[in-house]
Amino acid sequence: MANPYFNAEYYLLTNQDVYNAGYTLVTAEQHYIQFGAAEGRAPTPWFDAKYYVTKYPDLLNLPVEDLFAHFTQFGMDEGRAPSVSAQLTDANLLAYAKANPDLLEAFSIAEDATSLTATQKTQLTQQFYEYGYTEDRPGSPFDADNTVGRTYTLTNNVDGPNAVAPAIDTTGTAGDDLYLATPTSLSGDFIDGRGGVDTLSVTGSGTASAVVQNVERIQVTSVGGATSINLPNAVGIETLAVTGGTTDVTFGQIGAITDLEITSQATGNVTLTYNAATVNGTADAQNLGLEGYGTAGAAAGTVRLDGIETVNIDATGVNHFGSLVNQLAGSALKSVSVEGSGSVRINTALADTVTSFDAANASGNIRVGFATGGDVKVVTGAGNDRVLFEGATGLTTKDSVDLGAGTNTLAIQATDISAATNEQLKAVNAAKNVQVLEFAGATATLNNATLTNADISKFVFQTAGDDVVTGAAAAKTYAFGTTNGGNAAFTLAGTNTELNLALEGASKTSTSAFNDADIGTLNTGLALTVNLSSTGTTDAVINYANALVAADFNNVGIVTNAANATFKLTGDANTQIAGFGSAVNLQAGAVTGALHVTGSGGDDVIVTGSGKNFVSGGNGVDQIDLSVTKGVGGDHVDLTGILLSANRDVVTGFDAGASGDVIRLAVGDTTAGTAAGAAIAVQEANSNTGNIVFNNNNDVLELAFNLAGNTLAADGTGAALVGAVGTLTATAAGDTGYIVAYQNGNAFLYHFNSGADTAIAAAEINLVGTFNGVDVGALQASNFLLV
Structure with a gap:
């Protein structure tokens, strides 16, 4: 049974997320009992569950959701206080009654009474907690913040101050009022929120134009189509909010620069259109609050702020959107700042008019790019940040880069930065707090001797063309990402004989597919030890009896290697290596993904890991060790074309018997020639x-x-x-x-x-x-x- 003392309007007004989740005046109490009490929410302005249970230890064994009911059923009669400020005594209850003649009459209290009976005290207590604190009566026993406000549901008529039925009077109270509308019911209305901190909440789709005054917050949940809200002659709006929707939202005819918030909005564009006179300056600044705009795996749309030169972002949670633009002729975006704990990823590079990007006070991860042609000062904070300079000459010594704490990536589209005189190389060497240099252009040419930035310990190649690295150092890692596809060639520095490589595929998640990382042919130079990490998990089922899908593997083409070089392969990804030019010692025992590998024409040693393995030793007398998967079955040893003892394989850890490992033979090498794939005779x-x-x-x-x-x-x-x-x-x-x-x-x-x-x-x-x-x-x- 509903608790008559529960204040549903107060609960929804003070818990906007509950209202946004679809709870109503009818169901708000249900939320409080199921979730809100445990989350520390208050059912009325005068009840504090933490205070109540701390004040009265005999209640410690009661579930938190039962404390409010205990007070209204028992605590009132027992004279308990529901919060530190809500103390009802005989004296203040008597004063309350004497200040309100209707209460004296209702509860038979004499005007000159000096005390209350037990019944009168109970009646006054119940009246105050259920009604009195919201009625703005004189002599209130305590200040219960009774300016709760009202909830107005706009009609499809012309609602406004002093309107008559079937329209409604939209004149607000001194409290925090809530106006509920659709674009249709809002269109043509006049709303005056008066006092308090008021909210106009619009849900649905369509276009509306309304006069809104003294309403501090206008929020739109756009579903089923685009929503456009025009606000001519608006007064007193402090925040425009887009929340919980999936489609485009536009606010138009805005007369004053107003804070913008975008929360829990997975998709859609957001546009603010100011009156021309509002943004006719050269330093107009917009505050932009972000909390859950887009998702980690998918970008939302464009934030368009025409006429705004400076955008100040406060980020919470994960934020990932397409672009941030100012498309007003004669105006340009110049400065962006970011603070807060949330991440911010903007897919499209900021315009070349941006000269400052300051995220020094941001602790979340920042991912942003800059169009070629401008000069920009970039500062980021404590997150693991990635900053991209577009164009072959996008990064120059006129740019300034300091990426703060964290593990940070500087991405460039310059292709050849090997020469000491190269402008882009100079800028890279001058950058501060950069741990990873990413090549995001067509090709990459790098000389570790001329790249002197000591902070950079890793290089990532995301190129479709060929990559050439001279002076490769043992202390550096050279990684290949999901957009890489060309060949790679390494020449090692001096007496160095060790090379660290990585294939960095993108793991499959609940919202995104696995994306493989590939290298064409790979020349490891004179490296005697090659450490190759291959990462990126997928749920693809690998069955070597069927045709393989290259996209299920991180792929390496033919490897040119020093004779008898040791390749140490690790990681969780499925990995495919097409072959080796010289005898190889492949140690892959730590690999947890599937491994599909072809050896060389020499005498190879191949040790496989715990995933499903396909090994073709090639020519030469090869040693193949499947021991890590002994007892599991499903590995394949490929002996097709191996017809001479000079090319025999010695296999350890092979699972014989049903559901065991498989020896692959060529149909053409037996007279019976049983059909491919059929049971062997x-x-x-x-x-x-x-x-x-x-x-x-x-x-x-x-x-x-x-x-x-x-x-x-x-x-x-x-x-x-x-x-x-x-x-x-x-x-x-x-x-x-x-x-x-x-x-x-x-x-x-x-x-x-x-x-x-x-x-x-x-x-x-x-x-x-x-x-x-x-x-x-x-x-x-x-x-x-x-x-």
Whole structure:
């Protein structure tokens, strides 16, 4: 049952977010009980739950949402005080009654009474808390801020002061009034809010023109279409607000520069159009409050402030919008300042007329750009900021950059800053508090010897063309982002032999898809150790039995590397490396994403991580270690085209059996030629008969018994196999296929070609794969895939 003492109008007026969330006079109490009490909100101006429970410790076990009900049901009669200022005593209640003759009569109190009965005291207490404090009566026992104001719902008639039904009288009170309207019901009205701090709240879409005076706040929730509110002859407006909507909002015919707030607005443009005389100066300043304009993953629209030269932003929460402009002819945006704890990201570069951007007092992350052609002083604060200078010559020594605390990025579109005399290089070297230099142009050419800014420890390439780095240092990191696509070539500094690289994909979130980071061909110079971090998570399901989607991986093309260089791969991203020019030691045990890698023509060492792995060792005798995923299954070892023992792979950690790992073989390398993707045909021999005939209806002959001795591992040819088995015979001359043999807890995979006759000679057999730790008969048809 509703509590008669709960003041719904007061609750909504003092909790604007509750009103914006759609609560009404009918449902406001429900919000208080479910949420508001726990959040420290007050149900009336005279009740303070924290004070009440602290003052009366016997109530400590009561839920906070029950404290107000306790006071109205019991506390009043018990003489408890609901707040520090609301103290009702016999004396002030008697004075209250004597100051109001209607109360004396209603409660049978004599005019010369010197005390109250218990019943009279209860009646006066209940009357004051339910009605009296809002009625502006004389002799009030305490100041309860009774100027609560009224709520007015505008009609589709011409509402205004002294209007008669069916229109309403819009004359405000001395309290904080709330006017509720749609563009349709507002159009043509006259509102005079009088005293208090009043709010006009407009919800819906459409165009309206109204005279609004002495209403301090006008807020618009625009849904279902654009909303335009014209305010001719407005007086006393302090704040224009856009909140909780999804479509464009325009305020027009504004006679005085007025603060603008944009809150909880994911999309839409916001425009203020001032009267010409209002913004005819050269230093007109606009305050702009932002709290949740746009989202981290998607930008809202344009903030258009025609005639405004200076914009002062106070930011809370995440703010991400398209542009900030002044499009009034003869006027230009010159200065922007940002403060507050929120982030501010403006996608489109500020005009070249902006000469000052001051965010020194901002603690949130700032992301902003500047159009080429202007000279600007940029200062940012404690956040991790990114500042972009557009154009190949956008950043010059006439610009000043100090990005404050945090890990900050200076982005440039200059392409070649390698020469010591380069103007852009000089400006980069002069910039302060820059940790990351980002190349956002077509290509990038950098010489670490001439780049002397000691604060810069990381370089990010977001280029479609080729990148060339000379003098690469071990203390620096060279990263490639989501818009990169060209080739990269590094020459190391002096005796340095270590290179730090990073592929920085954008992780998938609830609002944005994974975005991969790519390099074309990669030349790591003489680096003997390459540390490659690959980041950016995705929920894409990787199945190597199907065609892969390049966009599900961070990609690296063919790598030109020093012979036997060590590549240390880490990170959570799916990563694909197309191959290496020389033998490589790839250590990827710490990788948690999927890995698709091709080795070199030399003898490689490849250690994979905990994601799903695809390894093609290429030519050479390769050592492949899948131990991190032992027991998981799903890894693929690609032996297609590997037909000679000189190119065999030695695999450790292979999961044999159902749901295990997979050996990929080429259809064309078996006479049976079972269709690609179909179940492989396996012929099983369970004992050594001394004369085993390979049936050419099969792709693989499995010798499902343990061969005596310890000869297979030491001999890459078929000699040891023939010696252990005896005669091997094909069905027909020229038959080809694979043979699996087991010895001492390992499996050995051979390829054969019987040649001109049916006898399979030792010289016609080549060991192509050794699978350590695979016991007799463990391999099944499901462990092979013909492609």
